[in-house]
Amino acid sequence: MKKTVKLWVLLLFLGQSYVFAQNARVTGKVTGPDNQGLPGVNVQVSGTTVGTASDALGNFSLNAASNASLVFSTIGYVGQTVPVNGRSIVNVQLAEDQKTLNEVVVVGYGTQRKTDVTGALTAISTKEFAQQPVTRLDQVLQGRAAGVQVSQTNGAPGGDARIRIRGANSVLGSNNPLYVVDGFVGADFNFVNPSDIETIQILKDAASTSIYGSRGANGVVIITTKKGSKGLKVNYEGQFSTSEVIKKYDVLQAGEFAEIVNARATAVGSGLPFTSDQIAQFKQNGGTDWQSLVFRNGTGQQHQITVSGVVRKLPFWFQETI
Incomplete structure (x- = not known):
């Protein structure tokens, strides 16, 4: 009887020793897409409460079994689950988490739900004015964007237009909105061809325009132009118009x-x-x-030819130049 008890104690001791032998120190480094260390990344052994966080340089260290998996997670990056596979050094590179605009709207210094900023954003697509003979941006905005006032400064044909978003905010300064064309801040809308416009977004509230600082105090008009697609495309647009005095x-x-x-x-x-x-x-x-x-009675005509496409491979001499 005593021999049987001693045998069971010996087997229990050996089993515990085997389990403890499987746990080893695992170290490593967590980096981002730029190969720089990421601090504050949560590192946890999958299925347990054992975990730690990376230091200022992205290094971490914890005890984990050879067959365990480590879960890496942090805000702004896509989480990963990496098996140890008996290794003592586990290095991980996390990818940035790209939020889609279908889920959130990027405004100023953070993100908000799209339903929260519906009144601050107004979008105009080319479908809304494709069938109308518009020649300038002010004709596109007139009557299509809520909160945007478009008026002529004088009665001369083709005279300058005055565009106001949220009214006039300054007595001595300019009340014109800020125009951003394909990322270029401070563009002149008079040089934008309406036929080249893909979408127009108008930022009206302070939260949406804060990313542009004081320049966006009068509102921001973001214009995105059309881009080429696969294959060579040639598009022709022609307009012929007549005009006469309605009443003398x-x-x-x-x-x-x-x-x-x-x-x-x-x-x-x-x-x-x-x-x-x-x-x-x-x-x-x-x-x-x-x-x-x-x-x-006057007559007018306008002709426009657009050639678009995508260059798959640049010539070798152009590649060396750039």
Whole structure:
């Protein structure tokens, strides 16, 4: 009986020794895409509560069995589960976690849910103005974006337009919004061809425009132009238009105007500018219709040829140049 008890104690001791022999010190380093150490990465033995965190240089150290797996996780990076496989050094490189805009909207210094910033973002696609003969960006924005006011500064054809987002914010400074074309900040919208526009996004609230600092105080208009696709494409767009005066001013005839001028001269005691014979001649001939001489039916035409595509492989001399 005593021999049997001693045998069981010996087997239990050997089993515990075997388990402890399997646990070994595992060290390593956690790096990012730039091969720099990542601090504060959570390193945990899968299925247990044993874990640690990487130091300022990305190094870590813990006890783990040879057949265990280590789980690496941190905010902003894609987590990984790496088996030890009897190794004493386990190095891991984590990839950045690219958030899609379908899930979040990147604003300023962080992210917000898209449902939270619906009122601050306004998007316009080419489908909304593709069938209309627009030639400038202000014609695209007019009446299509809530909170955006587009008005003409003067009555001249093709005159400058005034675009305001959230009204006027400054008395002495400029109230024009900031234009960003394909990432270029401070672009001039007059040089943007509406036919080249893919999408337009308008940032209106402070949280969305904060990434641009004080320059975005009057709102930001982000323009993304079209990019080439696979295969060579040639696109032609042509427009022909006519224009005419909708209504002419109802003015006095030449004889009536001469009579009024003479009546004013008589009232102020000065000489008469027109004689009776001149007035009679004006009534007979009708005078000159200056509006008919100034206004006439006009015609216009616009032609545009666009060639787009993707170059798969650059020539060797161009590759050496760049």
